[in-house]
Amino acid sequence: MTCSLGSYAQSAExxxxxxxxxxxxxxxxxxxxxxxxSMILRNAQGDEVERxxxxxxxxxxxxxxxALTIFDQPLDVKGTAFLSFSHAIEPDDQWxxxxxxxxxxRIRSRNKSGPFMGSEFAFEDMSSFEIEKYTFKxxxxxxxxxQASFVLEQVPTDNDSGYSKQIIWVxxxxxxxxxxxxxxxxxxxxxxxxxxxxxxxxxxxxxxxRTEMFNEQNGKSTELVIHQINFNTGLSDNDFNQGTLKNVR
Amino acid sequence: MKTLxxxxxxxxxxxxxxIEYSGSAAVEQRYFLQDALYPQQERANLSVYFAPELYTxxxxxNDSILFKGFYRFDQQDAERTHADIREFKWIxxxxxxxxxxxxxxxxxxxxxxxxxxxxxNQTDGVESIDGEDKLGQPMVAxxxxxxxxxxxxxxxxxxxERTFSGNDGRLRPPIAxxxxxxxxxxxxxxxxxxxxxxxxxTLGDWDVGLxxxxxxxxxxDFVLSTNELLEPSLRPFYPQIQQAGIDVLxxxxxxxxxxxxxxxxxxxxxxxxxxxxxEYSFVGLFNSIYDVNWLMEYQYDDREDLTNVVAQNxxxxxxxxxxxxIDGTQILAGxxxxxxxxxxxxxxxxxxxxxxxxxxxxxDAWLFSSDEPAEPSYLLRxxxxxxxxxxxYF
Numbered sequence: 001m002t003c004s005l006g007s008y009a010q011s012a013e014x015x016x017x018x019x020x021x022x023x024x025x026x027x028x029x030x031x032x033x034x035x036x037x038s039m040i041l042r043n044a045q046g047d048e049v050e051r052x053x054x055x056x057x058x059x060x061x062x063x064x065x066x067a068l069t070i071f072d073q074p075l076d077v078k079g080t081a082f083l084s085f086s087h088a089i090e091p092d093d094q095w096x097x098x099x100x101x102x103x104x105x106r107i108r109s110r111n112k113s114g115p116f117m118g119s120e121f122a123f124e125d126m127s128s129f130e131i132e133k134y135t136f137k138x139x140x141x142x143x144x145x146x147q148a149s150f151v152l153e154q155v156p157t158d159n160d161s162g163y164s165k166q167i168i169w170v171x172x173x174x175x176x177x178x179x180x181x182x183x184x185x186x187x188x189x190x191x192x193x194x195x196x197x198x199x200x201x202x203x204x205x206x207x208x209x210r211t212e213m214f215n216e217q218n219g220k221s222t223e224l225v226i227h228q229i230n231f232n233t234g235l236s237d238n239d240f241n242q243g244t245l246k247n248v249r
Numbered sequence: 250m251k252t253l254x255x256x257x258x259x260x261x262x263x264x265x266x267x268i269e270y271s272g273s274a275a276v277e278q279r280y281f282l283q284d285a286l287y288p289q290q291e292r293a294n295l296s297v298y299f300a301p302e303l304y305t306x307x308x309x310x311n312d313s314i315l316f317k318g319f320y321r322f323d324q325q326d327a328e329r330t331h332a333d334i335r336e337f338k339w340i341x342x343x344x345x346x347x348x349x350x351x352x353x354x355x356x357x358x359x360x361x362x363x364x365x366x367x368x369x370n371q372t373d374g375v376e377s378i379d380g381e382d383k384l385g386q387p388m389v390a391x392x393x394x395x396x397x398x399x400x401x402x403x404x405x406x407x408x409x410e411r412t413f414s415g416n417d418g419r420l421r422p423p424i425a426x427x428x429x430x431x432x433x434x435x436x437x438x439x440x441x442x443x444x445x446x447x448x449x450x451t452l453g454d455w456d457v458g459l460x461x462x463x464x465x466x467x468x469x470d471f472v473l474s475t476n477e478l479l480e481p482s483l484r485p486f487y488p489q490i491q492q493a494g495i496d497v498l499x500x501x502x503x504x505x506x507x508x509x510x511x512x513x514x515x516x517x518x519x520x521x522x523x524x525x526x527x528e529y530s531f532v533g534l535f536n537s538i539y540d541v542n543w544l545m546e547y548q549y550d551d552r553e554d555l556t557n558v559v560a561q562n563x564x565x566x567x568x569x570x571x572x573x574x575i576d577g578t579q580i581l582a583g584x585x586x587x588x589x590x591x592x593x594x595x596x597x598x599x600x601x602x603x604x605x606x607x608x609x610x611x612x613d614a615w616l617f618s619s620d621e622p623a624e625p626s627y628l629l630r631x632x633x634x635x636x637x638x639x640x641x642y643f
Contacts, residue, residue: 041575049575049606075642076609077577078271091500093451101381102356106456106498108505114532114540118575238345242451243392243399247313247340247347249269249304 016136016152023175024131030205032058032235036227041119044219049074051117058235064088065128066240070248071117081248083240088132091160094123097245104242113162120191120213120222122162129177133157139167144178147171163190174198176206189216202231272301272317275640281419282616282633289417295324300335313340317385321376326418328428329375335385347392352385355403357447357460359498359507362546362565362585363524366494366509368462369445371409378420378615378629379597384409398450405443408465411485422628424473427482432472433465434488434516441465441489454500459493466490466515490515504529507546522550524560528569540571544583558625562588578602590621595629611638 010018039051052073058066064086071080079099086092094107112124127133134154142151149169156163164187169179177195184190195208211224238244279294298321306313317336323329338351355369369386376382386409392401410431414421435441443464450457469485476482492513499506510523526546544567548560567583580600587593595618601611614635619626 043575074577074603074606075271076273076603076640078642090453102354104356106451106500106505108500108503108530115538115573118573118577236344238394241394241399243394243401243449244342244347247342249306249313 012138013136015138016154017131019138019150019152019170019175020131020134020136020154023170023177024129026175027129027205028059028061030059030202030231032056032233033229033231034233034235035229038225038227039117039119039121040223040225042221042223051119056233056235056239058237058240060085064092064130066237067126067128068240068245068248069126079249081245083242083245084127085240086128086130088130089157091158092123092127095242095245097242097248099246102246104245112158112160120215120220121224124156124161124163125193125213134166141172142169144169144171147173147178149178174206176208184217191215201229205231266305266307269304270301271304271643272299273640273642274299275638277636277638279634279636281631282635283631285419286631287416287423290419291325291417294326294419296329297322311342314338315340323375323418326375326415328413328415328425329418331375331412333373333384335383337385345394347394349388349390349392352387353390354383354385355388355390357458357494357496358509359456359458359496360509360524360526360546361507361528361544361567362526362583363509363548363560365511365522365524366458366460366496368460368467368492368494369403369405371411371467373412375412375414375418377613384412398448400448401446403443403445403447405445405464406440408439408441408443408487410439410487411467411469413485419634420629420632422483424481424483426471427474427476427484430474430476430482430484431469432484432486434486435465439465456498458496460496461494462490462492464489488515503531520550520552522548522552522560524548526565538573540573542569542571543567544569548585560585564588576603587621587624587626590624593619593621593624593626595619595626607642609640609642611640612636613638 035055037053037055039053040048042048050073054070054072056068060066067084069082071077081097083095084092096105096107098105113122116123116126134156137153139151139153142149149171152168152170153165154168155165162184164183164185167181168177170176171178176198180193181189182191191213193211193213195211197209198206199209200206207226207229209226212221214221275298277296279296281292285292298319300317300319303316304313315336315338319335320332321330334352336353338349338353341348356367358364358366370383371386372380373382373384386405387407389404390401392399410428413426413428416425433439441464445460445462447458447460465487469487471483472486474482474484490513492511494511496509505528507527508525512519512521524546526544529543531541546565548563550558550561552558552561563585565583565585567581570580572578582598584594584596596616598614601609603609616633617626617629619630621627
């Protein structure tokens with residue numbers, strides 16, 4: 001099934017694409033999940049603020065996934081819900097429910113390079129991984145954190161992306177994203193992401209319990225800590241409808 | 250007695266369900282920049298509000314009960330000191346459908362400067378000048394969520410009167426409005442059964458809503474009358490109306506196009522009003538993380554009689570600056586210019602930022618320029634104000 005990875009006459013682009021497809025394949029079929037997480041925002045001086053949120057996700061085959069983020073902290077945005085339909089090629093569809101006005105507001109997803117909740121994650125970093133979003137190139141093999149890895153370059157196909165390219169480290173055994181470097185539009189290193197504490201779910205799906213995004217240019221960082229994930233929770237399309245968004249808790 | 254027994258039988262399930270308690274409270278200091286027009290009015294005003302929220306769910310989350318209360322105490326204006334149940338409803342959800350019963354709040358529409366289509370809830374007029382604060386509306390609402398859109402039918406069995414500043418309050422006409430003696434066209438008065446239907450759908454980059462309302466107008470007309478002391482008074486008159494509405498939002502590159510239009514039939518007369526415009530976003534201005542949005546909206550109303558129509562041929566220009574910082578700092582500033590009278594305009598600023606997880610500050614300012622007695626904003630010509638609020642969330 002994955003024998004193409006070993007063929008020696010392959011171009012760097014073909015090999016990169018094959019690795020990316022294998023990465024996507026290994027993370028297919030998880031269905032739906034719910035989770036609780038914290039986002040810890042740190043400035044260059046080391047001051048920190050904690051955000052709390054819950055996440056509901058639904059896997060959509062042949063398109064991007066659906067995700068619903070419900071904010072619990074800071075308290076002034078408690079009850080705010082962010083609904084996102086990721087798409088492979090077209091811009092994501094996104095809505096925000098603002099409890100104060102009981103208003104569901106459509107968000108321009110071209111704003112994808114903008115910060116998510118004042119963090120070092122951009123909106124596009126929160127979107128699901130889809131093959132069509134990038135062109136790939138295999139660069140080299142390397143060892144990261146003691147794990148044999150492929151190093152790939154992925155260039156966003158969307159001109160509205162805030163990145164000129166990403167360099168990613170994917171481990172050879174499980175095809176998990178270990179590390180990513182994000183380069184800004186001027187091709188300077190902007191951010192570095194590292195995933196820690198991988199945990200296995202449903203005997204097949206690896207999820208990092210901790211993700212650190214460090215901004216090389218301003219010294220700020222954001223840590224994403226997963227407190228809990230549940231799979232097979234029975235979510236359906238009906239849970240990701242802007243009509244029910246105002247009753248989300 | 251029977252109800253009491255069934256209530257007691259019901260209580261254990263409620264007691265077992267976890268009740269979430271949250272809400273907000275604030276202290277607001279308002280300062281008016283000019284001396285008042287009328288002797289009872291003051292220049293400074295302190296006001297506080299408390300808005301608790303209770304929520305519980307049961308039956309595997311298919312049922313939930315939400316309560317949102319509101320109480321304001323105002324230093325000067327007894328009419329502005331008021332309490333309201335903003336929401337108190339039971340939501341029952343099925344697969345692709347939902348029923349909401351109780352007091353609720355509904356928002357329809359897309360534009361920023363004016364909310365024409367939004368008609369379910371009455372405006373809580375003493376709260377703010379922008380009309381975005383609403384009173385709780387009793388209703389039964391049935392919603393259907395389908396591939397072809399979301400449809401909701403509303404039955405509204407009880408009407409809420411608009412609130413107005415009292416004699417000691419500012420932002421009012423020369424004669425305070427007599428909210429104790431409203432006049433209704435419907436012989437059922439506030440018990441007239443109103444109904445409405447709305448369909449809303451997303452088609453790619455387009456969000457479209459269609460709505461229809463039949464019932465008591467949320468916007469009153471005013472009748473000059475006399476009270477028991479034979480002093481002149483303004484009594485609100487609530488006619489019956491039928492209103493069809495459309496609201497559209499379209500994403501086009503960096504542009505967001507917004508439009509709302511209504512056709513209303515009131516007292517055997519038809520009129521049309523619309524508001525439309527765009528928002529344009531500069532993301533990451535000058536290589537920073539700031540976003541700057543420009544807003545422009547044109548407001549039109551074809552009613553000749555201008556007495557209570559503010560937005561009849563006006564242009565709103567505004568800018569929203571989003572700092573994208575940890576504190577969520579935002580500034581919205583704008584101006585609404587009357588295109589019929591060059592000397593009639595209003596300016597506003599809304600700024601806010603978080604202090605920490607519990608506290609937030611907010612600054613609001615409204616400046617009115619109106620030397621035109623024919624315009625309703627003439628009543629506010631001396632009511633420019635700045636308000637600083639400290640909000641607490643729990």
